[in-house]
Amino acid sequence: MSLLFKIDHYSVSSVTTWRKCQRQWWAKYIEGKDQPAGEAASFGTQYDMMIAQRIGCKLGKPEKLPESWVDGVAEAVEGYLCQPHALKTATQAQVPVRVTPDEWNVLCEMQGFYAEIKKPIIGFADLVDELKRIVVDLKTSSRKDTRDEWALQVLFYSIALALVEARIHLFTRTKVGAYYDFMVPIHPASKKWAMIVLTRAINEIEQALENGAGDELVRLPGYHCAWCPENLDCCARNLIIGG
Numbered sequence: 577m578s579l580l581f582k583i584d585h586y587s588v589s590s591v592t593t594w595r596k597c598q599r600q601w602w603a604k605y606i607e608g609k610d611q612p613a614g615e616a617a618s619f620g621t622q623y624d625m626m627i628a629q630r631i632g633c634k635l636g637k638p639e640k641l642p643e644s645w646v647d648g649v650a651e652a653v654e655g656y657l658c659q660p661h662a663l664k665t666a667t668q669a670q671v672p673v674r675v676t677p678d679e680w681n682v683l684c685e686m687q688g689f690y691a692e693i694k695k696p697i698i699g700f701a702d703l704v705d706e707l708k709r710i711v712v713d714l715k716t717s718s719r720k721d722t723r724d725e726w727a728l729q730v731l732f733y734s735i736a737l738a739l740v741e742a743r744i745h746l747f748t749r750t751k752v753g754a755y756y757d758f759m760v761p762i763h764p765a766s767k768k769w770a771m772i773v774l775t776r777a778i779n780e781i782e783q784a785l786e787n788g789a790g791d792e793l794v795r796l797p798g799y800h801c802a803w804c805p806e807n808l809d810c811c812a813r814n815l816i817i818g819g
């Protein structure tokens with residue numbers, strides 16, 4: 577079977593993996609290697625789930641409640657709901673987003689450029705207020721910073737759902753947890769940036785699938801190696817940044 581058929585959609589997180597390290601993307605999405613979700617990932621998932629539950633909004637993705645909650649999730653959620661910026665007016669959580677190649681083509685043309693992709697882009701927006709047209713992506717991290725991939729994610733949701741405001745609500749799991757509210761401007765230039773980044777990365781992936789070039793793909797070591805299924809025997813990580 578051609579590798580082109582192995583992938584039937586893209587997501588912002590798969591594109592983000594590709595942009596960070598192409599070889600990691602191949603190991604995860606083509607070879608099916610993955611690392612079990614660590615405590616930090618489980619904390620993040622449960623944090624999102626509990627906030628949606630506490631706000632009482634409609635869930636777009638049926639999720640089974642965990643048998644036990646990770647330590648500190650309930651306190652972190654309580655703290656979030658006390659923040660003036662918390663999106664307590666959200667009407668929906670885990671909103672499914674799907675843009676077909678034809679729709680993507682039209683959206684890009686509306687921004688003044690031509691772009692073609694072969695498979696849909698999908699995702700789930702954490703919190704959406706349908707009346708005010710706001711999307712919020714909830715993040716938990718041990719560091720206080722913003723990342724271009726987070727902006728890419730909320731911009732994609734804003735473009736796909738025709739929203740007018742996009743925000744990232746970050747909770748840092750530091751000694752004393754802190755909450756931050758980052759606004760991602762939605763205007764023609766930022767939308768165009770997101771569309772070009774996504775289109776370009778998706779077309780690079782399609783080209784790699786066509787070439788079947790798994791071993792020759794670029795290995796780019798960095799912070800993300802910690803979550804890579806190849807990190808124990810990766811030459812780039814071990815030789816270049818010293819394991």
Ligand code: SF4
Nearest residue numbers: 597797801804807810
């Ligand atoms: S260990 Fe790092 S450099 Fe090596 S494949 Fe994984 S992410 Fe890329």
